[in-house]
Amino acid sequence: MTWADLTYEQAAEALGVPVGTVRSRVNRARSKLRRALGDIDPTTNEGIASSNSSGNCGTRSRNG
Incomplete structure (x- = not known):
């Protein structure tokens, strides 16, 4: 987990x-x-x- 680079244990202690x-x-x-x-x-x-x-993963053709 990344929340200000804290571990779960550190986040639990802080909270x-x-x-x-x-x-x-x-x-x-x-x-x-x-x-x-x-x-x-x-x-x-x-x-x-x-x-x-469409199977093109979001890419568009540059053919106008």
Whole structure:
């Protein structure tokens, strides 16, 4: 996890909550972000092929 370069343990200490709470909140935030991005996981290629039926991965032709 990167939040000001803190580990989960350091973030938990800074927030005064258990490490499990930090992990679950980060997971929940990632899930919300993934849904907002149209179920594309930016850390993997999952969802990209299904969201781009042309198969060109978002590139455009330069032929006018």
